[in-house]
Amino acid sequence: MKIDGRTVTDEKExxxxxxxxxxxxxxxxxxxxxxxxxxxAGGELxxxxxxxxxxxxxxxxxxxxxxxxxxxxxxxxxxxxxDFEWEEFAIPGMWDELNAxxxxxxxxxxxxxxxx
Numbered sequence: 297m298k299i300d301g302r303t304v305t306d307e308k309e310x311x312x313x314x315x316x317x318x319x320x321x322x323x324x325x326x327x328x329x330x331x332x333x334x335x336x337a338g339g340e341l342x343x344x345x346x347x348x349x350x351x352x353x354x355x356x357x358x359x360x361x362x363x364x365x366x367x368x369x370x371x372x373x374x375x376x377x378x379d380f381e382w383e384e385f386a387i388p389g390m391w392d393e394l395n396a397x398x399x400x401x402x403x404x405x406x407x408x409x410x411x412x
Contacts, residue, residue, distance in 0.1 A: 297370060298328045310366050318359050327366055334369040334376070336362050341380070343369065350382040 297304045299313045310327060317325045317336065324337035334343040339356025342349060357365075357380070365376040 299325065304370065307367055307370060310370055311363060314359075314363055314366060325366075327369060329369075334366060336366070341365060343376070343382075348384055349386065350384050352380045353383045354381060 299309065302309075304310060304327070313325050314336070324335050326333050326335040332344050332346070334341070336342070336357075339362075340351060341355065341357045341362055342351040344350075361379065365379065368374065368376040368379075
């Protein structure tokens with residue numbers, strides 16, 4: 297898993313990144329697991345699994361609960377799924393809008409470039 301592009305090797309790194317967000321109101325903290333992730337900013341808590349994205353329905357979330365959720369996600373124990381009421385959400389039309397602005401040909405070349 298990674299935070300800010302850096303590989304995370306233990307829970308201390310996650311807690312330090314979260315504490316920085318809480319203290320300095322950074323833009324966000326995202327814990328990546330391939331294309332999936334958990335992220336927080338300003339008391340919001342979200343995660344992505346496959347093609348679906350979810351957020352806690354009753355934000356703002358307490359800092360201790362955010363810490364516990366991130367550690368659960370890192371450990372892979374799934375308790376974060378039971379600890380909150382999650383709602384699925386999507387950014388409607390985001391990819392369609394990007395394709396319209398960039399153009400399908402260029403967008404395909406960009407994706408191919410990053411794929412390898």
